[in-house]
Amino acid sequence: MVHSSPAGRTKTLSILGSTGSIGVQTLDVVRDHPDLTRINWLTTNRRIEDLERQALEFSPKGVVIADQQSAETFRANTRFKGRILSGHAALEEAAADADNDLLMSALVGFSGVRPTMAAMNAGVDIALANKETLVSAGEPMMRAAATNGINIYPVDSEHSALAQCMVGESSTAIERLILTASGGPFRRHSLQELQHATCAQALKHPNWSMGSKITIDSATLMNKGFEVIEARWLFDVDAARIDVLVHPQSIIHSMVQYVDGSVKAQLGLPDMKLPILYALVAPERVATNFERMNLADIATLTFEAPDYERFPCLRLAFDALAAGGTATAIVNAANEIAVAAFLQEKIAFMDIPRLVDAALNKIVNIADPSLDDIFAVDAETRTFVSSNIQA
């Protein structure tokens, strides 16, 4: 299944979160296109058996295991001969390795902020799958990207679509961004039904196979709200010029409307490997044998406006973006705690927006926050929401 034509010189790639959904798919792409990248660091939190297999296949310079106990187990049993680091600080070391050309930032949630920022400050380009970093710390991260002259290649299918639609176009010609949303598993559920939505139901995404955190975020539409915030930072387009459009088939991955009224869209079968590959080689393209889309077979694409009443998380994300400061960091932290509690069946589905809303009302918003401010607000929000769940 080797079918790449190398787009240029081989890039040195490290993957933060190589055993997660995006990490595994990134390595699938790397395997199929061996000339594109050389793997430098792989990292996991606790999935040491997967990491062992990956390390033996891809022979990175080293691996990082964030969880110390898992690292001890790994060291005692591994056949891997490269460097083995452990602990969260080691993620930053791997991310900022001077040999990295590109870092796939695929940790889940706020944990990605420090290592991604470390990579940027070391001049490493970022393939960004970890949207929560921009949700929490968009302004300082984009400042760091500009200061260090690094590129951020989006990995989310929506943002990859937007980037693909913008190739060769002037940024001043952009009028609106139109982010498509599948609508998730509860698109047709009534507000009443949503009150009793179970974790098992929420984990059944209609189109995309993803990690559990993002799958719940897709069910609440918080994921789409996060994508709006991410788009605002990646493309420097304010929230008033970003629309969300529900498109259940997930074939049109997003669209850019230009000042002349013309709209460009990127389409394809739902497969994260395509945006992952594009992030590795953009703006070039590399031949693949991915299954091709056939619209005559698909036959029908449908579109509808999002419902902010049944999906208040989407509105909360827009509101936080409009409020600015640390509001989006509050939303992200509150959502992480709430989603974790929902996955543990400690709270109901509609408690997620309720807790996020409560946090937004409770935690003081800090304008023009430093990264330290954001970390402080993140911690404060987590404590607040956790105490609300236990109460």
Place this chain on the structure above:
Amino acid sequence: MVHSSPAGRTKTLSILGSTGSIGVQTLDVVRDHPDLTRINWLTTNRRIEDLERQALEFSPKGVVIADQQSAETFRANTRFKGRILSGHAALEEAAADADNDLLMSALVGFSGVRPTMAAMNAGVDIALANKETLVSAGEPMMRAAATNGINIYPVDSEHSALAQCMVGESSTAIERLILTASGGPFRRHSLQELQHATCAQALKHPNWSMGSKITIDSATLMNKGFEVIEARWLFDVDAARIDVLVHPQSIIHSMVQYVDGSVKAQLGLPDMKLPILYALVAPERVATNFERMNLADIATLTFEAPDYERFPCLRLAFDALAAGGTATAIVNAANEIAVAAFLQEKIAFMDIPRLVDAALNKIVNIADPSLDDIFAVDAETRTFVSSNIQA
């Protein structure tokens, strides 16, 4: 209704066929964006009242009236103070005027070949609405474009869409072109019903308001076949890599599939003013107040494979393109005569493909034709088809 921000210096524009559908809409665009262009020549065949009004409004250097008798009437009555030329050769003079930066080539049919070629040989860029020129004489025209280093900006909504999707992409990354087709007024007609389709029915296009020739070509799908041929020449993509996809809503104007499997589409409400404007300023964009597309309101887009049995003209066009040489010129000439006869209710709807097929079987195909060969074959085909109609 002035709302342009000028994209650069003012271009000197002449319009071949300024009183036709595309010509009138081009002048609508010019009126709304006065900084973009200065009108140099306007031309008509017989519509001298329309030309008078246009000439007084836009004050061109001169006008051309192809029909000699109409020209005499015009000269005797006009208040226009500029130059007045007449006859078909004068179209070439206006097209090749050294002051032209851009020629809108919007004559109908084969008549556009000589003046468009004259403009190219004079180094004038072409905004090409007259697809029959590329259908008949694609190879010599593209050679002339290359030799003279001129740009051809497509005006057809489909080819404008393809060009917009290709901006910033490498031509080597293109895998397929997907031309969308409304399917025309007879999309749901049975073969039996098509035998008795009337001229009035054929002239009712569901989405686009156009001239009568192209509207009939849209009903037979010959127009889509011509667009396939046009795309082959404009974008140097062979016919095996061009698909036609029926899309009745005419919202997606066409698509480009890349070697990685990614597809880019250009979308918008059906309005020729957008591709006309884009042809004037491409690859820049100019702000407009054209109505914006709202996919949530449109709600549903559908797609189906074309039916070559009910619409044999589409297959004849593909076959002629595969045959090469003068085969597409034969198809074009036979189709022009047959459509004119159908518009005069001399023949039945399904006689159009029958006559084209007969011409393709009768007229000898000339490989690597010169422009003279193409003119000879065009004339021979017209004679043959006309005699078949009278018989």
